[in-house]
Each structure stands twice: as C-alpha cells, then as structure tokens.
Amino acid sequence: MTSERIKASLAPCGLNCEKCFAHVDGDIRKYSLKLKEKLGNFHLNAKRFETLLDDPIFKKYADFKEMLDYLASENCKGCRNEQCKLFKDCGVRRCHQEKQIDFCYQCDAFPCDRTHFDEGLYNGWVQINEKIKRIGLEEFYEQTRNRPRY
Incomplete structure (x- = not known):
C-alpha cells in the first residue's frame, strides 16, 4: 500500500480512522448496518421472546437496538x-x-x-x-x- x-x-x-466506529466506511458501521438489516423488525418480537423463552435478556433489547442504531448511523470521513x-x-x-x-x-x-x-x-x-x-x-x-x- x-x-x-x-x-x-x-x-x-x-490512530486508524477507518477502524473507528464513527467512520463512514469503517467495518463497525458496515457490520452494524448489516446486522440491522438481518434483524429486520426483531424489536417487535423481543417482548414476546422474553416470555416465550423465559429469558429476561430480551428486556434489554431496546438498549441494544439504540446502540446498534448509533453505531450504524455515524458518518465521520476521517481526521x-x-x-x-x-x-x-x-x-x-x-x-x-x-x-x-x-x-x-x-x-x-x-x-x-x-x-x-x-x-x-x-x-x-x-x-x-x-x-x-x-x-x-x-x-x-x-x-x-x-x-x-x-
């Protein structure tokens, strides 16, 4: 290179700007967008899974989704x-x-x-x-x- x-x-x-979570072309943003795509409307089912699977972890899905949305939305072009x-x-x-x-x-x-x-x-x-x-x-x-x- x-x-x-x-x-x-x-x-x-x-520091490597392209490795930063905020970089528009970085892997963190790219994979966050991909995960959002794969999850689709999972947020609509999270409450159901909490009961269905008897697992309280799904109570935290809203926080997870908020963080994922944040990681997927950043758009810095580098320093x-x-x-x-x-x-x-x-x-x-x-x-x-x-x-x-x-x-x-x-x-x-x-x-x-x-x-x-x-x-x-x-x-x-x-x-x-x-x-x-x-x-x-x-x-x-x-x-x-x-x-x-x-």
Whole structure:
C-alpha cells in the first residue's frame, strides 16, 4: 500500500480512522448496518421472546437496538478530511495543519500537551507515534491494519 493511501487511513495522531466506529466506511458501521438489516423488525418480537423463552435478556433489547442504531448511523470521513467527531477538543488536527507534518512523531515538540487527550488516549498516542518512528509507516500499517482499534 502506498504511503498516501496509508496516510488517508491513519489520522495525524496515528490512530486508524477507518477502524473507528464513527467512520463512514469503517467495518463497525458496515457490520452494524448489516446486522440491522438481518434483524429486520426483531424489536417487535423481543417482548414476546422474553416470555416465550423465559429469558429476561430480551428486556434489554431496546438498549441494544439504540446502540446498534448509533453505531450504524455515524458518518465521520476521517481526521484528515474533517475535525474529529469524537474528540471535539482534539488539538492534533489543528497542530498538524499548522506545522504541515503528516504525523505527530515528525514534530520536534513530540510528545507535547497540545492533544487535549485523557491519560489513556495520550499514552496510546505516544506509543503509536514512537512505534511508527521506530519501524516506519508502512510496517506499522501492515502490523496493525487487521487489528481492532478498541
């Protein structure tokens, strides 16, 4: 895969946008839409199955359906195309545009405090960028492209 195609998949922070549940072309959205299609009008029968199967799990179907609808409806086009829809206060995109760099590890100030990430995301961001710097963009992408993001 070309570096340009990889850059289209990975956000400037190094996270794979296409693996995000909010990405319009991501697998999570694709499979959520497929599951909604396969379930059809199951919600109409969930109450019946609760009694018929004597299983209280079906009381939770409305919550499951709400979550599935949410996962199927998101439509982010990725951080290189628009501001992140999940981390509205993310400072990475703005910084990457100002500094005209592709990834955070390329910046002399990396790691910095401009991300506005919580501790867990910040630590992951540092690890991802250090790994890209160490093994290279193409190798990083090959090693991570089939792994779940979460």
